[in-house]
Amino acid sequence: MSKASFFDPATIALHSGYQPESDHGSRAVPIYQTSSYAFQDVAHGAALFNVERGGHIYSRMTNPTVQVLEQRMAALEGGVGCVCTASGMSSLMTTFATLCSAGDHIVSAAQIYGSTATLLKSTLKRFGIETTFVDINDSAAISRAVKKNTKLVFCESIGNPGLDIADIPSLAAICRKKHVPLVVDATFATPALHNPIAHGAHIVVHSLTKWIGGGGNALGGAIIDGGNFDWGLKPEKFPTLNEPYAPFHGISFFEEFGPAALSMRIRAESMRDFGAALSPQNAFLLLQGLESLALRMPKHVENAGEVAQWLLAHDAVAWVNHPSLPSHANHDLVASLFPKGAGSILSFGVKGGRDAGAAFMDALQLATNLANVGDSRTLVLHPASTTHSRLDAKAMKAGGISEDLIRVSVGIESFRDIKNDLANGLRAAQRTQKNADQKDGRKTQQKTEQTRKQTATAKPVKKKAATKKATARKTAGKTAAGK
Numbered sequence: 001m002s003k004a005s006f007f008d009p010a011t012i013a014l015h016s017g018y019q020p021e022s023d024h025g026s027r028a029v030p031i032y033q034t035s036s037y038a039f040q041d042v043a044h045g046a047a048l049f050n051v052e053r054g055g056h057i058y059s060r061m062t063n064p065t066v067q068v069l070e071q072r073m074a075a076l077e078g079g080v081g082c083v084c085t086a087s088g089m090s091s092l093m094t095t096f097a098t099l100c101s102a103g104d105h106i107v108s109a110a111q112i113y114g115s116t117a118t119l120l121k122s123t124l125k126r127f128g129i130e131t132t133f134v135d136i137n138d139s140a141a142i143s144r145a146v147k148k149n150t151k152l153v154f155c156e157s158i159g160n161p162g163l164d165i166a167d168i169p170s171l172a173a174i175c176r177k178k179h180v181p182l183v184v185d186a187t188f189a190t191p192a193l194h195n196p197i198a199h200g201a202h203i204v205v206h207s208l209t210k211w212i213g214g215g216g217n218a219l220g221g222a223i224i225d226g227g228n229f230d231w232g233l234k235p236e237k238f239p240t241l242n243e244p245y246a247p248f249h250g251i252s253f254f255e256e257f258g259p260a261a262l263s264m265r266i267r268a269e270s271m272r273d274f275g276a277a278l279s280p281q282n283a284f285l286l287l288q289g290l291e292s293l294a295l296r297m298p299k300h301v302e303n304a305g306e307v308a309q310w311l312l313a314h315d316a317v318a319w320v321n322h323p324s325l326p327s328h329a330n331h332d333l334v335a336s337l338f339p340k341g342a343g344s345i346l347s348f349g350v351k352g353g354r355d356a357g358a359a360f361m362d363a364l365q366l367a368t369n370l371a372n373v374g375d376s377r378t379l380v381l382h383p384a385s386t387t388h389s390r391l392d393a394k395a396m397k398a399g400g401i402s403e404d405l406i407r408v409s410v411g412i413e414s415f416r417d418i419k420n421d422l423a424n425g426l427r428a429a430q431r432t433q434k435n436a437d438q439k440d441g442r443k444t445q446q447k448t449e450q451t452r453k454q455t456a457t458a459k460p461v462k463k464k465a466a467t468k469k470a471t472a473r474k475t476a477g478k479t480a481a482g483k
């Protein structure tokens with residue numbers, strides 16, 4: 001493993017944590033496809049188990065291929081340690097479970113990925129951990145929501161799917177004041193665009209499945225320990241890092257490992273007990289992606305900006321949402337926090353609602369309709385006809401999703417080809433809307449015709465009614481006379 005240090009992310013992503021190995025000189029990071037590692041002798045095995053020596057025991061805890069990825073992610077985010085897990089969700093769960101126990105509390109941004117919201121709202125609640133959700137744009141409310149038993153504040157640097165930008169320096173200031181760590185899911189940004197730790201965050205989580213992998217072929221997650229939170233300042237608040245840990249001879253992680261206490265506890269407890277290990281094969285695939293991240297992200301960002309501008313000027317488009325646009329609610333934060341661009345996800349509304357949106361999706365040839373983001377290929381999703389199709393318009397509105405919303409994860413194909421494909425989709429949407437308008441027009445015409453006919457026939461009816469009334473009067477008179 002390499003001890004060299006480098007100036008720039010592009011070099012770190014290619015070289016950190018690995019030098020050609022001594023047996024065969026493999027230049028690429030080898031896939032250590034093994035579950036376990038032979039001990040040199042009994043004493044060596046015992047020393048590894050007693051944490052007296054470093055080394056690999058079993059791939060649920062550590063694996064040399066995974067370790068290279070971990071070292072590169074720690075270096076890229078400026079952390080003191082990193083633990084990779086099987087998916088982004090397992091990284092989130094592992095982080096929450098390492099810091100919180102039954103009776104504890106989390107403050108989370110409301111504008112976060114749906115599965116993370118479900119984890120916090122429902123799953124963790126089942127284990128006695130409560131979450132208060134607060135508008136990410138309301139710093140004062142976030143500060144107020146922090147309670148005595150709050151163990152962390154959580155947000156996404158760019159929210160999924162609303163694309164809200166978290167003001168990390170302000171949130172970090174609140175967290176420092178309240179002495180709680182700030183945990184940031186930086187999946188939509190990647191370390192190529194933004195480093196939350198440099199802005200004061202304490203822990204960074206990534207779904208490696210997205211832009212970092214880039215190929216859409218492997219799931220993975222990473223937890224980066226910033227090493228910048230003083231777990232020992234209020235030891236009673238963070239018992240998992242301060243109290244004696246019986247399974248490891250009663251050590252205190254903070255006393256033993258100092259700033260790296262969190263990542264050591266995650267490795268020792270969560271990886272051992274929860275077992276959400278990243279497979280060496282997936283670590284290898286994710287490393288291939290990471291090695292070219294510094295080249296890919298600028299292209300993602302450039303294309304997203306061009307697509308956003310092009311959509312904005314299109315007749316079939318009702319609205320466009322991307323942080324690069326001045327109309328975006330957090331646009332003022334982009335220049336200071338995301339000078340290299342605020343990611344490659346954008347959303348827009350197709351005129352004509354749900355049907356036009358569906359027609360747009362079906363006409364696409366290049367952009368793929370699926371539930372993922374961050375692939376090098378352009379991906380699209382129409383929530384109203386897929387993920388949110390069971391919700392009525394009111395429920396969707398509450399979730400911040402309109403019937404016409406299309407989410408685009410802009411890839412690194414040529415802008416010309418992406419634009420051509422989206423243009424075909426928008427033409428199909430326009431045809432659908434035109435047909436619907438014509439249908440509506442015919443319906444209106446039919447209605448007008450019907451009303452005209454009814455009005456025309458209403459007079460005789462009135463006459464008839466008048467005749468009937470007269471007849472009735474007449475009959476009544478007759479009857480009365482007959483009495």
Ligand SMILES: Cc1ncc(COP(=O)(O)O)c(C=O)c1O
Nearest residue numbers: 087088089113160187207209220
């Ligand atoms: C912001 C964010 N965090 C976490 C995840 C979960 O990642 P994974 O699918 O790798 O579990 C996702 C998935 O879409 C996401 O968008």
